[in-house]
Amino acid sequence: MSIRGAILGCLSWKPFTGYELKKLFADSASLPWSGNNNQIYGSLIALHKEGKVDIEVQVQEKYPARKVYTLTEAGRAELKAWLLSTPSLPEQRKLFHIQLAWAEGLSPAELDGLFASYEESLANAILIEKAISRKGRPAPARSEREALLWRRIEEASLAGLEAELAWARGLRQELLGLSQAHPA
Amino acid sequence: MSIRGAILGCLSWKPFTGYELKKLFADSASLPWSGNNNQIYGSLIALHKEGKVDIEVQVQEKYPARKVYTLTEAGRAELKAWLLSTPSLPEQRKLFHIQLAWAEGLSPAELDGLFASYEESLANAILIEKAISRKGRPAPARSEREALLWRRIEEASLAGLEAELAWARGLRQELLGLSQAHPA
DNA sequence: CAAAGCATGTAAGCAGTTACATGATTGT
DNA sequence: ACAATCATGTAACTGCTTACATGCTTTG
Numbered sequence: 488m489s490i491r492g493a494i495l496g497c498l499s500w501k502p503f504t505g506y507e508l509k510k511l512f513a514d515s516a517s518l519p520w521s522g523n524n525n526q527i528y529g530s531l532i533a534l535h536k537e538g539k540v541d542i543e544v545q546v547q548e549k550y551p552a553r554k555v556y557t558l559t560e561a562g563r564a565e566l567k568a569w570l571l572s573t574p575s576l577p578e579q580r581k582l583f584h585i586q587l588a589w590a591e592g593l594s595p596a597e598l599d600g601l602f603a604s605y606e607e608s609l610a611n612a613i614l615i616e617k618a619i620s621r622k623g624r625p626a627p628a629r630s631e632r633e634a635l636l637w638r639r640i641e642e643a644s645l646a647g648l649e650a651e652l653a654w655a656r657g658l659r660q661e662l663l664g665l666s667q668a669h670p671a
Numbered sequence: 672m673s674i675r676g677a678i679l680g681c682l683s684w685k686p687f688t689g690y691e692l693k694k695l696f697a698d699s700a701s702l703p704w705s706g707n708n709n710q711i712y713g714s715l716i717a718l719h720k721e722g723k724v725d726i727e728v729q730v731q732e733k734y735p736a737r738k739v740y741t742l743t744e745a746g747r748a749e750l751k752a753w754l755l756s757t758p759s760l761p762e763q764r765k766l767f768h769i770q771l772a773w774a775e776g777l778s779p780a781e782l783d784g785l786f787a788s789y790e791e792s793l794a795n796a797i798l799i800e801k802a803i804s805r806k807g808r809p810a811p812a813r814s815e816r817e818a819l820l821w822r823r824i825e826e827a828s829l830a831g832l833e834a835e836l837a838w839a840r841g842l843r844q845e846l847l848g849l850s851q852a853h854p855a
Numbered sequence: 856c857a858a859a860g861c862a863t864g865t866a867a868g869c870a871g872t873t874a875c876a877t878g879a880t881t882g883t
Numbered sequence: 884a885c886a887a888t889c890a891t892g893t894a895a896c897t898g899c900t901t902a903c904a905t906g907c908t909t910t911g
Contacts, residue, residue, distance in 0.1 A: 489766055496773030506862050519764045551862040574767040574789040579831050580703045582673055583758040584824045589680030591817050605758040632849055633775050639842050640768045647763050658823050665816055690890050735890040
């Protein structure tokens with residue numbers, strides 16, 4: 488349910504519609520949710536039922552009506568409680584590593600192909616991340632502290648990808664060395 | 672459904688019972704599943720229905736009967752297909768970063784407390800990982816290649832934790848500097 | 856004229872978790 | 884006496900994903 492916290496956090500920055508939140512989640516590498524309708528709209532409806540958010544309906548001429556959500560005092564209280572809850576350890580799900588772990592049945596060439604594909608998608612993800620970051624993504628900067636935090640969080644997300652790419656490249660080279668030392 | 676792949680992988684190493692697999696998943700830092708009954712036993716039952724595994728029931732005197740699972744040819748085929756499927760990008764779920772992102776409402780002391788708690792649990796997780804790795808966890812080493820892969824995978828998991836701890840420590844110091852430059 | 860964007864919502868399903876249920880044996 | 888280990892399985896639930904449903908507008 489930590490997506491609730493993330494949604495409350497966004498709304499503590501400024502009011503949003505569900506549609507805007509959806510895009511925000513979908514575009515962010517640090518927010519590990521797909522931003523699908525069910526989660527966003529569902530959470531907003533639940534939050535409203537609990538009195539944590541207010542809705543302002545803005546009727547438009549050419550587009551469907553927007554529902555702009557604002558935090559209430561109760562919402563602000565839940566956010567603060569979540570912010571102060573004890574931090575949880577980071578989770579890393581590196582499925583490729585599990586694939587590698589059981590790759591004994593693959594030929595050196597097949598293994599090398601997997602690495603090539605993995606490195607390519609990592610390199611691609613890094614390029615995309617860098618492009619977005621260079622363009623400057625919308626971020627709150629209500630204080631020097633907040634700006635620093637956001638900068639460091641973005642850096643960490645990129646650094647994680649780059650570390651993984653470096654790891655894969657190093658290991659791939661080692662494997663090439665091995666298969667040349669003991670040819671089939 | 673990637674846990675299926677992981678289970679098939681284990682069984683390609685040697686036969687296991689559900690109970691043994693459960694412990695294996697629960698103890699491993701690289702296998703991102705809790706090893707709960709429902710998943711392990713459920714998957715094994717499904718795999719058996721599909722003819723991917725054989726069961727040998729071993730009745731024991733003092734303990735409940737064990738069901739030892741072995742891969743069939745069909746199981747080996749599914750494993751190979753999974754091993755050759757295109758690698759997926761690593762997923763990182765660093766919930767603490769999201770907490771930080773919206774921490775604007777917290778005092779410097781409250782923020783510092785969060786960092787202290789985070790660093791402590793990271794340091795703890797690292798110690799546990801190192802202890803287990805020093806004792807040498809059970810791992811297949813049917814070839815030089817397999818031994819190398821398992822070593823590097825273990826290292827990567829530890830390196831991820833250590834990088835996160837270093838990141839947190841660095842940022843915490845920067846924040847301390849900030850709050851002294853602009854005291855409340 | 857097709858695709859993408861604006862904007863909301865629901866249905867069906869998969870993946871994963873905690874907790875429940877049973878029951879003997881061994882260690883503290 | 885209490886907890887942990889051995890060993891299997893089921894029930895109830897949360898979280899999250901894909902896909903469905905609608906309908907107008909703008910862009911290519």
